[in-house]
Amino acid sequence: NRLVIKKYVGFFTDKFTESMYVLANEPSVALYRLQEHVRRSLPELAQHKSDMQSWEEQSQGAIYTVEYACSAIKNMTDSSVYFKSIDSLLKHAIAMKDQLNAAQGRSTVAPQAKNPPASS
Numbered sequence: 001n002r003l004v005i006k007k008y009v010g011f012f013t014d015k016f017t018e019s020m021y022v023l024a025n026e027p028s029v030a031l032y033r034l035q036e037h038v039r040r041s042l043p044e045l046a047q048h049k050s051d052m053q054s055w056e057e058q059s060q061g062a063i064y065t066v067e068y069a070c071s072a073i074k075n076m077t078d079s080s081v082y083f084k085s086i087d088s089l090l091k092h093a094i095a096m097k098d099q100l101n102a103a104q105g106r107s108t109v110a111p112q113a114k115n116p117p118a119s120s
Contacts, residue, residue: 023029
């Protein structure tokens, strides 16, 4: 009698274990677990996505700033030719002004020497 009960209990526990295994691995249970996982992890993933988009915008702004600065420096370097030309023209203009001043000084000194002031 005990042997028969032990046999039925063993059979029952084996079938119960098998049923629990089948239920635990049922596709609908798997989908439920997947849904729970998504429900728990989605807000965090959405926050990470938002953070990444914000960092991308900041990076794009920094890249634009650096490219603009590089372009400005290149333009300044390229303009050195024009500054050298301006420097040369200014030196030439100063030399011509000095020549004009010297010529005017000679022309104003010469008439005064010809017409001395009247003595009293």
